[in-house]
Amino acid sequence: MRAACWPSSAAKPASRNEVRKRCVKKLAYGLCGLLAASALLALMGLTLVDVIGRKLWDTSLPGALELTELLMVAVIFAALPLVSAQREHVVFDSLDGVLPAGVRRAQQLLVDLLCGALLAGLAWVMAVKASQMAQFGDITAQLKLPLAPFVHAMSALIALTAAVHLVAAFRPGSSSANESTEGVL
Numbered sequence: 001m002r003a004a005c006w007p008s009s010a011a012k013p014a015s016r017n018e019v020r021k022r023c024v025k026k027l028a029y030g031l032c033g034l035l036a037a038s039a040l041l042a043l044m045g046l047t048l049v050d051v052i053g054r055k056l057w058d059t060s061l062p063g064a065l066e067l068t069e070l071l072m073v074a075v076i077f078a079a080l081p082l083v084s085a086q087r088e089h090v091v092f093d094s095l096d097g098v099l100p101a102g103v104r105r106a107q108q109l110l111v112d113l114l115c116g117a118l119l120a121g122l123a124w125v126m127a128v129k130a131s132q133m134a135q136f137g138d139i140t141a142q143l144k145l146p147l148a149p150f151v152h153a154m155s156a157l158i159a160l161t162a163a164v165h166l167v168a169a170f171r172p173g174s175s176s177a178n179e180s181t182e183g184v185l
Contacts, residue, residue: 021175028160029085032078032096039074063143070140070150077157084115112169121161126155 014022046068050061083089096104134148 018129029082032082032157032160033179036075036078036082039071039078043068043071043075063140066143066145067139070145073150073154081157081160081164084161087168108155109169112165116162116165116169119158119165123159123162126151126158128154 008099046061050064053059053061086118099107130148133151134146138147140147141143
């Protein structure tokens with residue numbers, strides 16, 4: 001029986017563990033991508049409506065600034081795990097041509113471990129802050145939207161990004177000098 005995440009070009013059957021990993025990868029990519037794309041589309045629509053309102057009726061859409069800020073949070077934090085998994089961050093690679101492959105691998109391992117640890121710490125701090133915000137009932141100034149769900153989502157997406165870096169650090173061959181185009185996950 002074929003699993004839903006079975007690759008169509010696979011010549012040999014994959015183990016259940018490989019299929020499960022593939023399904024988790026597709027789910028994470030799909031959800032993060034859908035969230036980022038939906039937020040970006042909403043941001044474009046909001047901007048369009050706000051600009052038209054200002055041009056035609058000399059009035060801005062109430063709460064447009066707050067919604068823009070929250071949608072930007074969604075775009076940035078939903079895209080972060082995807083960018084990390086595909087190794088698409090802006091990098092300084094001027095010295096890569098002169099560094100030995102072993103040094104480049106060690107450098108990538110150190111970067112992944114450091115990023116994973118720092119992002120995990122940041123996710124924890126943000127989760128604590130989100131809980132405090134929920135406890136105190138923090139809301140946006142104009143629209144009175146609760147802030148805690150957004151900060152909890154930011155924390156979860158940062159934790160996912162930390163996991164991406166830690167998987168990359170401990171995955172055999174993932175810290176090679178010439179990364180594959182498939183990315184980390």
